[in-house]
Amino acid sequence: MAGNPVFLGFWKIFRWIVLVVAIFVIFQILGRPPRPTLSMTPQEAKQQAQSFDQKLNELARRERKEAHFTSDEVSAAYSQQLTGSAEPATGQQKPPELTPNSQVAENTPVRQVDVDFHGNELTGQFAANVYGKDVYITISGRLASKDGYATFNPTGFKVGNLSIPVSLVNDALQKKLAEPENREKLKLPDFIRSIRIENGELVVEEKN
Numbered sequence: 001m002a003g004n005p006v007f008l009g010f011w012k013i014f015r016w017i018v019l020v021v022a023i024f025v026i027f028q029i030l031g032r033p034p035r036p037t038l039s040m041t042p043q044e045a046k047q048q049a050q051s052f053d054q055k056l057n058e059l060a061r062r063e064r065k066e067a068h069f070t071s072d073e074v075s076a077a078y079s080q081q082l083t084g085s086a087e088p089a090t091g092q093q094k095p096p097e098l099t100p101n102s103q104v105a106e107n108t109p110v111r112q113v114d115v116d117f118h119g120n121e122l123t124g125q126f127a128a129n130v131y132g133k134d135v136y137i138t139i140s141g142r143l144a145s146k147d148g149y150a151t152f153n154p155t156g157f158k159v160g161n162l163s164i165p166v167s168l169v170n171d172a173l174q175k176k177l178a179e180p181e182n183r184e185k186l187k188l189p190d191f192i193r194s195i196r197i198e199n200g201e202l203v204v205e206e207k208n
Helices: 005-030 042-060 071-083 102-106 166-178 180-185
Strands: 066-069 110-118 121-130 133-146 149-159 192-198 201-206
Touching: 042 066, 042 071, 042 201, 071 110, 149 166, 166 180
Parallel strands: none
Antiparallel strands: 066 201, 110 121, 121 133, 133 149, 133 192, 192 201
């Protein structure tokens, strides 16, 4: 059968189909999807990060019951923490930990974070270097809190431009988040009662 011209012709077609599909998948995975938020200038990012710090400090000092953060503020604060360039605003103390510190950033391959809030969901895009190539992970879901811990239920997941069914990801993600060392990282600071995404903003409530 191997020498049958019909079989050989079919095999060549099948081989090229597999090759084209493989190339398509690779390009979809390595492709850069649209960023969920618009790029900010360094000065704008600094101002947004300082606004984030100021609101968080006011919560910690019990000067406000609730704080609303925009996606720009969260993205800027997170990115500056990853690069270790975060600076408190003039006259402000260093804010309590609500985003990863620079030591964590040094031990993680993630080097870029963009966050967007829409409705009651968030979309986060993370860039990581894998074998010398930038791979972009985009995940959407609902952020909330329960019993003093942050919770996250994904509603969408993409690697590059390739969409992955949430059902293939959620169980593994929840198991990973439930591991003791990871669950402890989801514990809310003592002064925070709850967090949630609402009307396109991150809402943080102070604990009475």
